Amino acid sequence: MYAWLWRHLPGPRPVRALIALALIVGVIALLMLVVFPWAEPLLPFNNVSV
Amino acid sequence: MSQRPERGNGGRQATGHRAGYLVIRTAGELLITAGIVLLLFVFYTLYVTNWTSAQLQRESEERLEQAWDEQDGMDVSAEAGTDSTDAGTDSAFARIRIPAFGPDYRYTVQSGVDADHLEIGPGHYPQSALPGEPGNFGVAGHRIGRGAPFTDLDELSSCDALVVETATNFFVYRVLPFDEEIDGWESIRQRRPECANVPTLREAGDGANEPYGDTVGRRIVTPDRSDAVAPVPYREVDALPRLEQAALITLTTCHPQYSDRERLIVHGVLTQQVPKSQVQDDYGQLLEQLGEV
Numbered sequence: 001m002y003a004w005l006w007r008h009l010p011g012p013r014p015v016r017a018l019i020a021l022a023l024i025v026g027v028i029a030l031l032m033l034v035v036f037p038w039a040e041p042l043l044p045f046n047n048v049s050v
Numbered sequence: 051m052s053q054r055p056e057r058g059n060g061g062r063q064a065t066g067h068r069a070g071y072l073v074i075r076t077a078g079e080l081l082i083t084a085g086i087v088l089l090l091f092v093f094y095t096l097y098v099t100n101w102t103s104a105q106l107q108r109e110s111e112e113r114l115e116q117a118w119d120e121q122d123g124m125d126v127s128a129e130a131g132t133d134s135t136d137a138g139t140d141s142a143f144a145r146i147r148i149p150a151f152g153p154d155y156r157y158t159v160q161s162g163v164d165a166d167h168l169e170i171g172p173g174h175y176p177q178s179a180l181p182g183e184p185g186n187f188g189v190a191g192h193r194i195g196r197g198a199p200f201t202d203l204d205e206l207s208s209c210d211a212l213v214v215e216t217a218t219n220f221f222v223y224r225v226l227p228f229d230e231e232i233d234g235w236e237s238i239r240q241r242r243p244e245c246a247n248v249p250t251l252r253e254a255g256d257g258a259n260e261p262y263g264d265t266v267g268r269r270i271v272t273p274d275r276s277d278a279v280a281p282v283p284y285r286e287v288d289a290l291p292r293l294e295q296a297a298l299i300t301l302t303t304c305h306p307q308y309s310d311r312e313r314l315i316v317h318g319v320l321t322q323q324v325p326k327s328q329v330q331d332d333y334g335q336l337l338e339q340l341g342e343v
Binding site: 003028032040047050 | 075076079087090091094095099163165168173175190191193195196200275276278309310313315
């Protein structure tokens with residue numbers, strides 16, 4: 001999967017590395033800002049009121 | 051990794067091997083990715099939420115300070131609600147301080163216990179009593195993440211002070227005796243000066259049937275016990291007429307830590323009301339007066 005992605009990134013190796021890095025940062029940001037804030041209240045960890 | 055050498059008898063068998071290899075490798079990559087995502091989620095709940103909550107709490111603190119200063123300085127008639135900053139969901143009306151957690155421990159208390167409120171800091175159960183009133187001042191707070199104001203709630207001992215600060219007063223509550231201390235409370239009380247004004251709330255005799263028979267310093271209850279913040283804890287709302295009710299504080303958080311299977315409950319009783327003017331509006335002086343320094 002990752003090898004396939006790497007083969008399909010354009011440009012020479014340093015450019016690909018940069019694009020890959022940008023993709024990783026983007027995915028982490030998406031998780032931290034959208035997915036986790038949505039998912040956390042649905043999970044049984046942190047309800048504190050009675 | 052783009053070209054893989056194909057050796058041996060070539061053709062169909064090699065293609066089959068290669069497809070199997072691809073499937074296994076992709077499955078492995080997905081599993082590793084899922085593991086990393088889970089670790090990121092742990093990092094999010096334990097750290098990232100703390101950062102955002104710390105910022106919200108700072109803003110809430112500033113807003114509360116400003117509101118109290120205005121009340122002191124000006125007529126109430128002088129333009130109410132001209133805050134330049136957008137308060138958002140912030141509804142702070144009091145501060146909670148717990149000297150056992152250090153002299154700097156303080157959080158603004160929100161009016162409400164929804165997720166939006168508790169993200170800023172501890173929140174007051176809206177139906178419960180106000181600070182200092184007879185009845186039960188109920189406050190919920192997070193134990194992990196989102197600032198985790200109540201992370202060490204399990205470390206409180208009986209007679210530890212819980213100070214609630216309003217615009218004009220410090221209300222000093224103290225944690226009630228624990229279940230196992232009730233019987234020998236008189237002798238404990240004589241040994242520990244901070245316990246001098248802390249009652250057991252038991253009247254002679256009647257044991258668990260008394261109004262406050264289930265109210266002890268620390269309890270662990272199931273999440274459905276909303277009566278933990280009832281005017282008389284664990285009793286019907288009208289168990290006692292209002293003026294006969296003790297002035298209590300009740301702190302709730304999740305239990306065990308990292309789970310919400312149960313709730314940790316700490317009950318305290320009002321022992322002192324100190325007008326802020328009496329200590330020059332200074333928490334340090336109050337601590338000295340309480341013998342906490």
